[in-house]
Amino acid sequence: MSSDGRSPRPPGAGSAILSAFLFGLSLLLAVWWAAGIGGVLYAGVYALAVAPGLPAGFALFGRRHAAGWIAGMLFGYGVLQLALWAAIAARVASGPMFVLAWALLACLSWRLHRRRRNAPAVTLPSWTRPDTRALFLVLLIVPALMAPPYRNLGRADAEGNRYYRAYFTADFVWHSALAYELGRFTLPPRNPYMAPRTMNYYWTYFLLPATVAETAPAPLGDVEVCLKTNAILHAAAMLAALFVVVRTATRRAGAAALAVLLAAVAASYEGTHTLIDFYRRGLPFDLLREMNIDAVTAWQWSGLRIDNMPRSMWYTPQHTTAVGLGLLGLLPAIAQGSALSPRGALGAGCALGLATAMNPFLGAAFSAIYGVVIAVDTVASRTGARPLIRHVLAAAPVAAAVAWGMLSRMTDGAAAAVTIGFSGYARQRPVQTLLVSLGPILLPALGGLWPGRGWPWRPVAAAAAGLAVGLGLLYFVTISEASWVGFRAGQILLVSIPILLARVLDRVPVLACNALVAIILVAGLPTTLIDTYNAQDIHNRRPGPGFRWTLWTTAAQQEAFAWIRAHTAPDAIVQMEPIVRGREHWTLIPSFAGRRMAAGLPISLLPQPQYTERSGIVQQMYITAEPRAAWTIAKRFGIDYVYVDSAEMAAYPAGMPKFEERRYFDRVFSNAEVRIYRVR
Structure with missing residues (x-):
């Protein structure tokens, strides 16, 4: 017993307590x-x-x-x-x-x-x-x-x-x-x-x-x-x-x-x-x-x-x-x-x-x-x-x-x-x-x-x-x-x-x-x-084998994602073009806007032929210049909103004007980089 009547601390107790403290703190x-x-x-x-x-x-x-x-x-x-x-x-x-x-x-x-x-x-x-x-x-x-x-x-x-x-x-x-x-x-x-x-x-x-x-x-x-x-x-x-x-x-x-x-x-x-x-x-x-x-x-x-x-x-x-x-x-x-x-x-x-x-x-x-x-x-x-x-x-x-x-x-x-x-x-x-x-x-x-x-x-x-x-x-x-x-x-x-x-x-x-x-x-x-x-190393922006080593979402995109989360129903289907981004931003809408898509090419799920088939059809919705043809595809897949940013604009410039046709689509959001259209 110590002079104050307490039992002495067992050998090694201090180091065990110290190691636990260091781990918890770190x-x-x-x-x-x-x-x-x-x-x-x-x-x-x-x-x-x-x-x-x-x-x-x-x-x-x-x-x-x-x-x-x-x-x-x-x-x-x-x-x-x-x-x-x-x-x-x-x-x-x-x-x-x-x-x-x-x-x-x-x-x-x-x-x-x-x-x-x-x-x-x-x-x-x-x-x-x-x-x-x-x-x-x-x-x-x-x-x-x-x-x-x-x-x-x-x-x-x-x-x-x-x-x-x-x-x-x-x-x-x-x-x-x-x-x-x-x-x-x-x-x-x-x-x-x-x-x-x-x-x-x-x-x-x-x-x-x-x-x-x-x-x-x-x-x-x-x-x-x-x-x-x-x-x-x-x-x-x-x-x-x-x-x-x-x-x-x-x-x-x-x-x-x-x-x-x-x-x-x-x-x-x-x-x-x-x-x-x-x-x-x-x-x-x-x-x-x-x-x-x-x-x-x-x-x-x-x-x-x-x-x-x-x-x-x-x-x-x-x-x-x-x-x-x-x-x-x-x-x-x-x-x-x-x-x-x-x-x-x-x-x-x-x-x-x-x-x-x-x-x-x-x-x-x-x-x-x-x-x-x-x-x-x-x-x-x-x-x-x-x-x-x-x-x-x-x-x-x-x-x-x-x-x-x-x-x-x-x-x-x-x-x-x-x-x-x-x-x-x-x-x-x-x-x-x-x-x-x-x-x-x-x-x-x-x-x-x-x-x-x-x-x-x-x-x-x-x-x-x-x-x-x-x-x-x-x-x-x-x-x-x-x-x-x-x-x-x-x-x-x-x-x-x-x-x-x-x-x-x-x-x-x-x-x-x-x-x-x-x-x-x-x-x-x-x-x-x-x-x-x-x-x-997010400072390495150089291209890798089929993708860039670092990807990013822009401030304009994040503004659009926040709008989608705030102004669309939780079960709404918001569609981006699923092919043009390849293996980079393949999950842009589900991961950052928190909404489902009708078609995508997920690299983290087992491959299925339906992914490729549906994505090809949705790609046509962006390619076509005909508003009704695009609207028909959107309705076929239950798409509520169409997402367009610089990737779609660069890949399909001839297909963009159709989304401004008010009989089929309403522009509900736009900023310097992104447009979102509601399917009528």
Whole structure:
């Protein structure tokens, strides 16, 4: 006891508290820097929104283990999306009803938690202060990776133009369109590029930011602010889930932290390969600004490409969330295997089911890995098949999520787009592309497959199953957009490899560990540094391969978009010419004006012949000089308003006068750059 009668602080407590404080402060600063005061307010709303999930996390892993808090956060988020969906499905969508749904969910979950204070369903190794310190030090990488690109995402200049770096223009702006669509609170959501067709996409993740943006006052009522903040928070949640899974494979927290950090920032050799290539050829390094540095395997060899972990955080937070939930679903199987209690199996199944609700493809993949771990453990423990019966409880939520997705028509047409076989990009230098994409961490991680006496083996089984599932999907499954499966398979590989890498780092002597870490950083870190710089480089306005590296919306366009949002019905169809802008401003109206189009060419959805067919017909509406012919096409597709800016004026000068014919069209808005016509 100290002189004042209090117990002395345990060793390491101060550093753990300091690391937690530094992470919390840096995360809040990153949110403020990227999304302003609206982002900070959204973070507060988010913290309240996910609170109902904490009792479930505590019941599964306990409140004294970080996994309980991480699971509580992601469970709370997932269940809240279902509660929002239920309110929309019941046709009582409004701000007060959404708050009521949240309140009922919170009361129910916390009341059940208070009535049943059982031991955690899953027994994990004790969580220590070094674990806390290591976890928060790992999470410090999230603000460093997320803040610079998100700071410049949609950033305005002195003239009011707003800038968007390439690749965000394929994902983030599409997510804005999706959030606007979900904010109409109609089920099933409609396809904003082929209204009034149904949206066939897994939109679950986007319900909360869409709902807050639609129902909250300024500065919360901004789609981009809500999406940015949500993505930053979920990047941290996924990385935290990965750490607690990797930690099960090691004796030291530091080894787990190093493995996760290396997977996050040094997985790909593509940057170093390009630097060496430029040096040998005498090319200026400034040309790195013109490179899609994490797609060298596709650009140089026409092979498969794998997005590194920062890209998953920047561009596809819905998939990142599914990965985080999938990892939490694996944790009970890794901890207790086939001996898992029925409560533990049900908890694992809920995590896997929520992962499936976020992304059916990834949810199914993690469910398969779970099944492999349980099956292998059953054989190894020689307990017979009887313990497997309780794992039906794990399968039930996954089956329910699949059924719900089908009922919501998220997956319509997906099966027809899948091809099985070793074909396409997979046949182009398959080994070389894999090693360049993942070699810095994959090659040393293979040593983690070697068995060791006294070391837990179930984490190895999970990692090996993850490698098998990931590689199988990478090389033998293709969809109509051939690169997408590689992205999802890569996410599975990138969270499986650190488990094995951590074992290697934990086993080898300190000097060898330091040398190995240095080698991996030299080989892999340049990719992340170049990629992060390029992701925030909105000053590069030069043309890329079929698109400009930075796109922008002008102040005049933004004035028109604001008019559309304020003066047209939420379900109005506002049509721009869908072909002339190519792969650049393909989603101008849905993403910035928040309205549907009758025809578009979305680059972020599975290709369908109807997109091309309808877009060609709508193009004729702009080409023709005959007012009645244009009016007939507009009426055929239910178009309420026609949008014209400098792109249409430059491409179809002879077709512009017809829109001034008052018998068919009324000009309802115009400024120096944009005209909007109402179809009579």
